[in-house]
Amino acid sequence: MSKITLHTLSSMKKASEKFAVLTAYDACFSHLISAAGTEVILVGDSLGMVLQGNDSTLPVTIEEMAYHTQAVARGNQGSLIMADLPFMSYSTPEQAMDSSAALMQAGANMVKLEGGAWLADTVSMLAERGIPVCAHLGLTPQTVNKLGGYRVQGRDSESAKQMLSDAALLQDAGASIILLECVPSLLAKEITLALDVPVIGIGAGADTDAQVLVMHDMLGITPGRSPKFVKNYMQNADSIEAAISLYIQEVKDGSFPAQEHGFE
Ligand code: KIV
Numbered sequence: 001m002s003k004i005t006l007h008t009l010s011s012m013k014k015a016s017e018k019f020a021v022l023t024a025y026d027a028c029f030s031h032l033i034s035a036a037g038t039e040v041i042l043v044g045d046s047l048g049m050v051l052q053g054n055d056s057t058l059p060v061t062i063e064e065m066a067y068h069t070q071a072v073a074r075g076n077q078g079s080l081i082m083a084d085l086p087f088m089s090y091s092t093p094e095q096a097m098d099s100s101a102a103l104m105q106a107g108a109n110m111v112k113l114e115g116g117a118w119l120a121d122t123v124s125m126l127a128e129r130g131i132p133v134c135a136h137l138g139l140t141p142q143t144v145n146k147l148g149g150y151r152v153q154g155r156d157s158e159s160a161k162q163m164l165s166d167a168a169l170l171q172d173a174g175a176s177i178i179l180l181e182c183v184p185s186l187l188a189k190e191i192t193l194a195l196d197v198p199v200i201g202i203g204a205g206a207d208t209d210a211q212v213l214v215m216h217d218m219l220g221i222t223p224g225r226s227p228k229f230v231k232n233y234m235q236n237a238d239s240i241e242a243a244i245s246l247y248i249q250e251v252k253d254g255s256f257p258a259q260e261h262g263f264e
Contacts, residue, residue, distance in 0.1 A: 042212060044084050164191055228261060
């Protein structure tokens with residue numbers, strides 16, 4: 001696979017070609033999923049739950065994110081690496097600069113942060129200094145305590161309007177990608193159509209420009225009940241490689257996510 005850049009992803013959106021995103025936290029899985037053709041690897045702060053066994057992403061530190069980003073960068077075979085800024089590592093634009101520098105120097109090609117309009121200045125500051133940003137809207141797991149649980153967001157007309165306006169504002173501030181988590185499928189479609197930048201969805205229906213899943217979830221090895229938006233790809237595959245290839249294929253041909261994986 002030739003090296004994926006933001007330009008590749010933007011051209012794919014223009015050509016209505018979908019792209020696939022998966023999480024990875026180490027060199028071995030980074031090698032495997034990038035060699036399979038996943039366009040973007042997300043070094044997610046979900047590692048706090050998946051690898052560390054915490055019940056939220058809040059305990060994850062910037063040092064831990066940098067450590068895992070380095071490992072992923074060593075294994076990468078050409079995917080674009082997006083790394084999460086963890087909880088409280090971007091509460092001011094200056095702190096966001098320092099935290100992002102640590103992730104970019106560890107091998108990330110861009111950073112992801114969670115939140116709406118209040119982040120516009122931070123996004124501009126990072127983008128102007130050459131750090132591409134993905135803004136994560138909808139269910140933002142770092143604010144789970146304020147949200148009162150892992151719930152679908154944007155179901156009433158006021159919060160839907162706010163999400164659409166936050167997405168446009170963050171794009172105008174310089175965000176290169178928007179990610180929507182647990183958002184009604186119709187709202188995600190409206191936001192995707194309204195924006196020029198690619199939109200990645202998780203639990204956001206089939207009409208976003210790309211899909212992301214936590215790799216451990218789609219391999220069916222995360223303990224406990226799976227969220228509604230997860231599909232276990234090991235059920236129809238006889239190896240991890242085959243499961244990952246099937247996921248990529250289904251994202252690209254639009255058969256994942258099916259209606260049953262989305263929200264109204
Ligand atoms: O941390 C993560 O893995 C994420 C995805 C759930 C989008 O942010």
